[in-house]
Amino acid sequence: MADPLSGLRTPLGRVRFLGSARTGTTEAWLMHVTSLALIPLTIGFVWLVLDLLHMDYNGARAMLGQPLAAIVLLGFILAGILHMEVGMRSILVDYIHGHARAWALVANTCFSALLALACVYATLRIAFT
Amino acid sequence: MATIDAASGKRRPRPLSPHIGIYKLTMTMAMSIAHRISGAALYVGVLLLAWFLIAASTDAATFGVFSAFIESIIGRTILFGVTWALFHHLIGGIRHFIWDAGYGMDAPLRDQLAWATLIGGFVLTLIVWSIGYAVR
Numbered sequence: 472m473a474d475p476l477s478g479l480r481t482p483l484g485r486v487r488f489l490g491s492a493r494t495g496t497t498e499a500w501l502m503h504v505t506s507l508a509l510i511p512l513t514i515g516f517v518w519l520v521l522d523l524l525h526m527d528y529n530g531a532r533a534m535l536g537q538p539l540a541a542i543v544l545l546g547f548i549l550a551g552i553l554h555m556e557v558g559m560r561s562i563l564v565d566y567i568h569g570h571a572r573a574w575a576l577v578a579n580t581c582f583s584a585l586l587a588l589a590c591v592y593a594t595l596r597i598a599f600t
Numbered sequence: 601m602a603t604i605d606a607a608s609g610k611r612r613p614r615p616l617s618p619h620i621g622i623y624k625l626t627m628t629m630a631m632s633i634a635h636r637i638s639g640a641a642l643y644v645g646v647l648l649l650a651w652f653l654i655a656a657s658t659d660a661a662t663f664g665v666f667s668a669f670i671e672s673i674i675g676r677t678i679l680f681g682v683t684w685a686l687f688h689h690l691i692g693g694i695r696h697f698i699w700d701a702g703y704g705m706d707a708p709l710r711d712q713l714a715w716a717t718l719i720g721g722f723v724l725t726l727i728v729w730s731i732g733y734a735v736r
Contacts, residue, residue, distance in 0.1 A: 503700070506693045513690055517728060525736050528660040535656065548649075555646065558639050586650055593653035600657075 498557050505554035512550055515543040532597055541598045548590045556583035627714040634718070635692040638685040645682035683728060688721030 519540055523531050534540055556579060563575045620629065648670075655666035669675045695713050698704045704713050 506697070510690065510694065513686065517686075521728065521731055521735065524732050528656070528663040531656050531663070552646065555639075555643050559643055562636065562640060586646060590646075590650050590653050593650075593657040596657040597653070 498560065501557050502554065505550045505557070508546070508550045509554060512543065512547040516547040519543060535594065535597045538598075541594060544594055545591060548587060548594065552583050552587040552590070556580060559583075627711045631692065631695075631714040631717050635689060638689040638692070638721075641681065641685040642689060645678075645685060648679070648682060680725070680729065684721055684725045687724040687728075688717065691717045691720045691724070 519534075522534060526534060535544065559579045560576060563572060563579060567575050623629070652666055652670075655663045670679060695704070695717050698713065704710055
């Protein structure tokens, strides 16, 4: 082992990447922001579902085509699926180890992204056609 | 690095910190587990919302398939479960915000909050389903 005080590396170069990357709170912050947003959005979403219960195809489409309903729904989808993706990430890192963890995390992100795209696309299609 | 056992020469595993198995189950522990389970259930439950939206954006026949499923006994049972998971997780989340604000961590109140989460989840589910049947 070389003397840490000698060599050609600068003092900054020797310590770089050995400490906090200052990103450790990203997931906790995301969970808090999406949770807070989801309190009113969930109430709005449940309200929407209760309205939709006794509607047929045309009624449901007409209701979801209204701006306020579509915006609440899109907010619920985006905040909810982001919350769900980050939440599942913390479950996966708790129970899955090694290479399987990396694949599980990739699968989680891809599944969530696909679900979000499908829901947003369908909602916009209902609103605009 | 695992330490080498002097007698056998084999690697000894590192000591593990105590896990849930050795603790007496408390109400806050049970609700912590229920929060995670209800969250995982909602992860699957969102598929119902995706199915509904895709069906409603396709045509009346596709929408009819979804309607028939959700009105069946199996569909209603799944929807009831998802409703409970949604409200349980929602109230559990509010409980976490109360803790984050620095309140409700003392002995009587933290258990009361945990009970409120459990009871509140079922009460809200029953209220919303009662409204659902009343407006039909």
